[in-house]
Amino acid sequence: MKPSTEAAKATTIDIVENHPDEEKLQLNVPLLLQPSYAASKSIASDELRNLRTSLKCCALDHSSRVGKLVSYVVFIFLTIAVPLFTSLFVRVPASPSQLDPFNFNKLLQLPQSALAIIAFFTLSRFFRRCGLRQLLFLDVLQDDSMYVRRGYTRELQKAFRYLACIILPSFFVELVHKIIFSLRVEISVQSCGIPMNWVVFVLVLVSWVYRTGLFLLACVLFRLTCELQILRFEGLRKLFEGCGSDASMIFREHVRIRRQLWITSHRYRFFIISCLVTITVSQLGSLLLVLESKSDTTFFNSGDLVICSAVQLCGFFLCLMGAARITHRAQGIVSIATKWHMVVTNASAESDQWEAQMPEGLPSPTGSDSDSLDIYISVTPQRPSSFQTRHALVTYLQHNYGGVTLFGFVLDRGLLHTLFAFEFSMVLWILSMVAV
Numbered sequence: 001m002k003p004s005t006e007a008a009k010a011t012t013i014d015i016v017e018n019h020p021d022e023e024k025l026q027l028n029v030p031l032l033l034q035p036s037y038a039a040s041k042s043i044a045s046d047e048l049r050n051l052r053t054s055l056k057c058c059a060l061d062h063s064s065r066v067g068k069l070v071s072y073v074v075f076i077f078l079t080i081a082v083p084l085f086t087s088l089f090v091r092v093p094a095s096p097s098q099l100d101p102f103n104f105n106k107l108l109q110l111p112q113s114a115l116a117i118i119a120f121f122t123l124s125r126f127f128r129r130c131g132l133r134q135l136l137f138l139d140v141l142q143d144d145s146m147y148v149r150r151g152y153t154r155e156l157q158k159a160f161r162y163l164a165c166i167i168l169p170s171f172f173v174e175l176v177h178k179i180i181f182s183l184r185v186e187i188s189v190q191s192c193g194i195p196m197n198w199v200v201f202v203l204v205l206v207s208w209v210y211r212t213g214l215f216l217l218a219c220v221l222f223r224l225t226c227e228l229q230i231l232r233f234e235g236l237r238k239l240f241e242g243c244g245s246d247a248s249m250i251f252r253e254h255v256r257i258r259r260q261l262w263i264t265s266h267r268y269r270f271f272i273i274s275c276l277v278t279i280t281v282s283q284l285g286s287l288l289l290v291l292e293s294k295s296d297t298t299f300f301n302s303g304d305l306v307i308c309s310a311v312q313l314c315g316f317f318l319c320l321m322g323a324a325r326i327t328h329r330a331q332g333i334v335s336i337a338t339k340w341h342m343v344v345t346n347a348s349a350e351s352d353q354w355e356a357q358m359p360e361g362l363p364s365p366t367g368s369d370s371d372s373l374d375i376y377i378s379v380t381p382q383r384p385s386s387f388q389t390r391h392a393l394v395t396y397l398q399h400n401y402g403g404v405t406l407f408g409f410v411l412d413r414g415l416l417h418t419l420f421a422f423e424f425s426m427v428l429w430i431l432s433m434v435a436v
Contacts, residue, residue, distance in 0.1 A: 048132055050160055051221075055132075058213050060120075062127050071124075074210070079116045082207040083109040089188050090200060107289060108308050111282035115275060115312065116211035119218035122271045135267075136225060137260055144235060151231040159224040166314045167216055170307050171209065177303035178205050184300070212311055215275075219315040222268050226322035226404065229264070232257050233329040240340040247389045251396065254333070258400060261330070265405045272319060272406060279312050280423065288430050320419075323411035327403030331412070334397045341390045 059074040061067040087106050126135050133139050141149060182201035189196060236257065239250050286305055290297065404411045 048136075048138075048156070050156075051132060054160075054163075054213070054217055055123075058210065058217060060123055060127070062124065075116075075120055078207045078210040079113050079120070082203050083113055086200065086204055090185050091188060092185055105304060107285055108282070108304055111278050111312070112208075112211050112308060114278045115215045118271060118274045118278070119214040122218055122268075123214075123221075126267065135221070136228060140256075143256070144232065145238075147238065148231045148235045151234070152228060155224060155227045155231065158227070159220050162223065162318060163216055163220050166311065166318075167212060170212070170311050173303070174208055174307050175205065177299065177307065178208075180300055181303075216311070216315050218271060219318045222264075222271070222319050223322035225264055225268075226326045229257065229260060230326050230329050232260075233326070233333060236333060237336055240336050247386070247393045250337075251393055254397065254400070261326070261403060268319075268404075269406045272323075272411075275316055275319070276419075279316055280426075282312065283309060283423075284426055284430060287427065291430065320411065320416055323404040324413050324416055327410055327412040330403040331401045334394075334401045337394050337397045341394050344390060345387060 055061060059071045062071060087109055138152070141152070178201055182197050182204075185197065185200070187196040187200060232253075236250065236253050239246075239253065286309065290302070290305075402410045409415060
């Protein structure tokens with residue numbers, strides 16, 4: 001895709017020459033669209049500033065030793081210390097008509113903290129080995145076309161809409177639940193004149209926001225990586241348009257994208273598998289506890305269960321759907337390449353057949369018969385080895401059509417159907433145990 005990049009650079013130069021005020025023009029152009037950005041270091045005011053702000057809010061700034069120390073202290077306090085304190089020293093007065101909410105609370109503290117631990121160490125490992133731009137493959141942006149660069153800016157903005165649509169509604173519901181909860185609990189610790197109920201309320205709410213934010217941020221980063229790779233597949237699809245497409249250029253671009261997908265699969269495979277196991281155990285355990293309980297369930301005693309289950313499922317399905325979409329696009333390239341190969345081969349065959357029939361049926365174009373130029377069919381000349389090259393490209397794509405994989409298993413729609421069937425079977429099994 002280097003010719004497209006050079007064309008984009010040439011267009012930018014022409015625009016600058018037509019406007020004398022170059023500085024104002026550069027300020028209006030997004031950094032991701034500037035060719036010089038790909039070779040520069042990350043800038044604080046670029047399109048990634050929202051991601052950096054989110055990472056700093058989750059105390060994931062590991063750029064210095066002090067930042068790393070603060071990150072680990074905040075992580076241990078909000079992920080381990082606060083949930084452990086609430087499980088041991090906060091209790092609800094006994095009520096025969098109500099189910100003890102800490103049956104749910106103790107069940108939910110473990111998976112919530114487990115998902116936060118998985119996300120924290122996953123993100124920490126990413127930023128220890130590479131930066132944010134390398135994680136999103138923005139460091140190789142100069143090899144992409146202008147279409148891909150413009151799509152990058154759009155997808156970066158869409159990623160935060162995903163994050164906001166999940167965390168904001170759940171935060172307001174959690175806020176109402178924690179207010180009601182803090183008014184009814186008792187703290188078995190000496191208060192020393194401090195309103196411990198409201199201190200616990202603030203700590204529990206901040207801990208929930210931190211753990212939920214960590215998990216959702218890792219999910220959004222994976223979904224963003226998948227969406228950005230889909231843009232590259234769209235750019236690859238555009239290379240097939242026209243009969244003069246270069247098979248060697250398409251091959252090199254596909255190899256580059258395949259390598260990035262392989263890196264993405266290795267980066268996130270532990271995160272996806274660990275989240276799948278944790279969420280499955282959490283949801284099935286919650287279902288079993290609710291069905292075995294003889295008390296009425298209310299918003300007070302089961303609000304946390306509903307909120308946390310919704311957040312976990314939304315975040316995990318965000319990852320699965322992103323992986324399934326990129327795998328679907330990767331598999332669709334095979335059919336596009338086959339169609340392109342057929343069109344080019346058919347056009348070349350028709351051209352050869354037409355030229356063979358011309359001496360018999362039609363006169364060759366001459367100066368005295370200029371009207372024959374209107375019906376003369378011309379096809380871009382093909383080298384003798386072009387058919388073999390296209391056939392080799394199609395064969396290569398047929399054997400390398402996978403997208404995101406987990407230890408060799410492709411994350412596609414078929415795998416999603418399998419996971420759904422497994423989870424549904426487990427639910428039916430639990431229902432049968434309770435009914436019996």
